[in-house]
Amino acid sequence: MEGAGPAGGDPRHVGLVMASSNLLAVDVAATTVIGYPPGEIPVNKDALGRGLWLSNPGEIEYPGLSPFEVRVSDFIKIPFKKTNSQLVDFVLPRPVKQWRDSLAPGPEINHNACIRCGDCTRICSPQAMSLAGEEKDPGRTKVVIDYNRCIRCFCCHEICPEKAIDVKKKPKNL
Numbered sequence: 001m002e003g004a005g006p007a008g009g010d011p012r013h014v015g016l017v018m019a020s021s022n023l024l025a026v027d028v029a030a031t032t033v034i035g036y037p038p039g040e041i042p043v044n045k046d047a048l049g050r051g052l053w054l055s056n057p058g059e060i061e062y063p064g065l066s067p068f069e070v071r072v073s074d075f076i077k078i079p080f081k082k083t084n085s086q087l088v089d090f091v092l093p094r095p096v097k098q099w100r101d102s103l104a105p106g107p108e109i110n111h112n113a114c115i116r117c118g119d120c121t122r123i124c125s126p127q128a129m130s131l132a133g134e135e136k137d138p139g140r141t142k143v144v145i146d147y148n149r150c151i152r153c154f155c156c157h158e159i160c161p162e163k164a165i166d167v168k169k170k171p172k173n174l
Helices: 023-033 042-050 086-091 094-102 119-123 155-159
Strands: 106-109 129-132 142-145 165-168
Touching: 023 042, 106 142, 119 129, 119 155, 155 165
Parallel strands: none
Antiparallel strands: 106 165, 129 142
């Protein structure tokens, strides 16, 4: 899946079957194939740091082709939020964090496509999404997002059955 997926992404046939008894090795190889540096993917970085399955990608043995030999050069990737340090996030004043976060991608509702099923509001763990409007008139109810509470996990984007939630660089509601 490439682009803003998996729910909103597009399937991409790359002609590979990958398998291993080591799940981290598969993740490292797959991220390399699609062009991400494996150590920059947060879950890979954390797992490599623990050293339980691998300590570094150089430990992986490839019985067939290496990921570099089958790399997909035009794979559409999405940017991910990087933070230099949790300490920096902790000491930054709230207005500075809000300004920085306002520049990060966020969910945006396409109200014309939204069927107001409420799946996004139920999956939103920080409760940043809610249904608002007239309960007597469902046509006037809409999903609203409190961007101050949004942690940008994009679970709402993934679960939407109508693909009515896009990931935008700067949501217009902000």
